[in-house]
Amino acid sequence: PDMPKVNIRIANDMMYRHWNYWRDGSFSHIFIASYSDGQIGEAKDIMEGEAWDAPMSPYFSDSDIAWSPCGKVLAYACKKYYGKNLATTTNSDIYLYHVDENLTENITEGMMGYDLHPTFSPDGKQVAWQSMETPGYESDKHRLFVMNLKTGHRMYITKGFDQNADNIAWSGCGSNIIFTSGINATEQIYKVNLKTKEIRKITDGWHNYTWFAPAKGTLVAQKMSMSMATELFTINPETGEETQLTFINKNIYDNIKMGEVTQRWVKTTDGKQMLVWVILPPNFDPNKEYPALLYCQGGPQSAVSQFFSYRWNFQIMAANDYVIVAPNRRGLPSFGQEWNAQISGDYSGQNIKDYLSAIDNVKQEPWVDEDRLGAVGASYGGYSVYYLAGVHENRFKAFIAHNGMFNFESFFASTEETFFPNHDFGGPYWDKDNKVAQRTYANSPHKLVHKWDTPIMIIVGEHDYRIAYTEGLQAFNAAQLLGVPSRLLVFPDETHFVTKPQNAVVWQREFFSWLDEWLKK
Template sequence: LCGKDLIATRHSMSEGDEIYAITDLDSKPFPVSLFMEGGPERFSSTDSIRPDYPVKQLTHENQHIYDQLDMGRVEGRWMKTTDGKQMLTWVIYPPKFDPNKKYPTLLFCEGGPQSPVSQFWSYRWNFQIMAANDYIIVAPNRRGLPGFGVEWNEAISGDYGGQCMKDYFTAIDEMAKEPFVDKDRLGCVGASFGGFSVYWLAGHHDKRFKAFIAHDGIFNMEMQYLETEEKWFANWDMGGAYWEKDNATAQRTFANSPHKFVDKWDTPILCIHGEKDYRILANQAMAAFDAAKMRGVPAELLIYPDENHWVLKPQNGVLWQRVFFEWLDRWLKK
């Protein structure tokens, strides 16, 4: 807070961080005062939370770059899921989108698993960079993401191969009905839980996709359970240990390990991982790559010896982008 203004950074799918001022805070009820005076327990659904304060952009650090670029249109769509719920799916179009053309299209699988597909900006997983390479991006807020109620968020725990996967299929199948989506050139990409999703979908997609990219994903859930440094989360989200034969939740979880469905793999896959990743060890990507090659499936492996669960070094990010689009273009544009 600064006087009557709230100073904050803001970003979106189309803009990196800039500094903004939210002004005239004393002119309307504002929830920050409630936090300051009594904490979040003071909130209720009847509190007056007004989003329409005047907002002033204070910095334009990257404007000279944005002025040289065309950004793709970002659209939110509500889709009916297989169990009758409404799911928000973001669609990002190429900058010079032509509805009379057919575009290769990517299903983006979010990580977390409990992290929202919301407004974010990165020099790796960047929807505008993907769209600028002439792809349509489909990014669903599948089951297991916050922002849509506790039930929606918790539905993924102990059910990694369940409704969340059906939600992915809903998103890509709905978009494939559009005349500008080339349903014969669909790709699927994701990191962390999104990487697990790619490995799982590779054994269940029924030939929907023509290319996969998995980054830092779980391939063998039994090994992941023993290897990860995040033991509490593994027990919480997987429902327990795989040797607990009378634990129905755990047994359902481990029965959906992607490595158990490799016999159905038939689609080119790129596996990316960092060797300093202690959440999901790099041997998961190495095993997935080996499995694909032994199955006769086209595959590539990109290992970063100096990266962890994220790719943080700028030059590594450049390599990431180069390999990412070389792989997609090879299978979706020829």
Template structure:
């Protein structure tokens, strides 16, 4: 349920079935709803609506078979009426032919992977109430449950020989009040003695641990916790998953990622490491000791002689350059492969030659595939174009990658390694896309106030007519260090904004990756500084066009983009006629003491507000949006989720209250059951409807 406030309201699968399926109707006393599958939305005049946006199938995990002949992948479908999603498994040949849906169930199937040399498929399913490992034949038959782990499994990998399973499970680390005082069984209070008691959208009462188990006759046995008795995360919450763990090719070693810190120490540091766990002896060794930033996502070379991983250099800087490192496991020698490459390594995969790595990197507004030679350290671009490649896997003489753009959700592509030519093979959303009219996406380079050239994406409405005059929206990116690339979003969808008759201006302002470290790092300690001038430079340049009505300009964004919206509301000199901020920081002093990851606040804000001798920090807090509330004179809408422990909902409530007390036309949309994002389908549609209702009121 969401609450809108305005001024007036201050107030069991059959093994033989192919594909695996489950009947609708009743099972015992439980009423089963219709299985959520591919949608067939009604499309009028080729224009995208929120309902159409939520009709797209969302392509997830992509796994290439051991012989490279087939591709296993996951698609998630959405039901607005049921207000939930459903993930299913599919298989096709590596050229995209002979597509087959493996599962049709009312449960979630995810984390699919090939096992038994491609003769079987393993995956996670919540068929029995918790997420457990199941297997199925590639023809869709023989579905069996393998694990029965209390509390469920969050991710897994079979060992190379198929005799063991590595999996992730939550381990309780906090004693509840009722456990501490058995005579108070209904006591709900949380007793807190240290920092890091909340994280993103959870109270920290458990942590993920890696476990290894023997696989005996389709059952798990001899289960061991790799961090037995240790209160640390592995992988690291909230975003780390099975990609932060890896088997060595000989199955004797498990590499895992962990930041072995808790409480205040954890909240002040980003220093994680890659650890090796000897499966036979149980001994653990820190392989990246002395490397002080994030070290994550280990991958062994096919011959087991090298380890590659992503590494940041500086402790406390979560947006530092994501470097590609390789270690010679015989000598311990480390090679900084991307030293001469001024961009991040976002994802990577080893080639079979044990020398080449294919990696995903964001460069100048798009995310492309690159080839890295670990000996010469030469980085070569492989693809180009107005696209984002978001994952990469090794096929048979090809790369298998997911690709998206502002005009298309993620699909699977086969990429020729020699030429970089990409061929779509999944076509999950072709039926919908063929009936939609997308607006043109233009690449513009705009001169900033300090003489730099800034890439700005401009998205035009479908059937754009340069003789007409359109309202425009300035899109402010979050992060703050997150490139405005050719992204596809189910909330901040720029084509959706364009479909509603708006020209969208999306600048890659200061503080974003993909334009070199100097451009990225300028924002730290300069909130409210040059990056805000960049925003104004972008909207000023585009609003000079004869087809833009400079009297109908709006501004919107989320997280740091929400902060930007609040800040611009007090510093826009009459440019904008309406604002909308989601999950934004309104009061920086309060944010410093409300947030959880203090390393982020210390690095980006410069330190605590009480340190009067810290000039950088004092400049930051002097630029807090709440300091400019006396200048607010423009209608503003605020949205926030109450499960947001990163930027508390109180930030949004403060902003709304301030606007109301100032007599500014304002509206607030509060989601009691959402976090920093909006994940529930009906809430997502509600957000879109209210977004355009608000801007249409003031700009049309």
């Protein structure tokens, strides 16, 4: 009170900020109220006095809350930890709040990974949810579990299925559960019979089904592809037959030409096959030579699937007369758990070789100018660009890194979800007896920066609390001191992503201005 102009934050524990906001001592809680004749009754906090968030921070998704059909039980997911414990664990649980008794029970006690997205069966006798097994591993297999609420018996429904189960929903009769899952860099809709555990793929094709809802014997779903922003479709759950409902962008598509999206399987250095998307310019001429861009994916466990985004958009890149090479390197889902898990503890290893295998394969095409190659990426993809800048042996002529990890030690000590580097790096940098961790830190990009000699543009958002924007400042300052042509873009009001419309337009302009300067001379 005696110093009204003071502006300060004080922390006595970890997780003082999360993703894009600083914690201020308040929490997101679930409230319930009666509803009758259009009137809402007095609201009741079912988590009164509890110092944690539901829905969970930082995304606060309502998919983590579900009412039972009778309206007497509420299921929700929550991480009931605080501070350092919250920062170092993925252990969330599914809780059932019994309205009449004012009691809460934990139905996933002893399951130490993420437990998320509960949903009740139509008769209210069972609850299904998504579960991960490994503590601290945020990209573990998304398992489908079902519990009989009368007996308490848990069933692991997708035990023999080597992919994830997402967006789970019950069929109208309650004998099946429908879900989405990745397969070969696409997102399809599946159905599992709860009695036989038989899993059947309903849809097929080069697309992503990102959400759906059962509706009177059919499914209403959101579908996208690299050449189509999200539209609504209906799907026959028995035949997979699709009918498009919305045509929001038809007038735009009718007046532009899309580049051809192609697929190839490339042999990796360890003898495996890797799916690589190659997107060609809209007016592709096989007799011309084009510059090519290697796209490095973030995550790191996030598939290069048939996504459409206004941020990283392959059709926009191709429309600027670039061939786009988008590999599903090691560490990406939809190719089985072994492929997905391999990257943990091996950041500078096989997945980097996979990137080079992809670009080395495509650059042999007569329509690619191997003297005009670039590499771009964000987050883990930004790290990949920083690392490639030190090992690429003159393959590339330009780089763009967006919010990437440059110095693994400073990243470990500044990120908010410490469970992530604890698992994927192998542990903290001060654990000198940990061989996996020490190998990770020994291959941090900043230790190869003396080999940088290729123009690089670096982009950061000051409100990125996952990978602090100072990672990019370190990289830019190093490039400048080394005399490497470099440019720094700082967005003071953006996070890990650039989401504000005008900022996004400037991002695209700067992106192509930099690439054109070095790859189209």
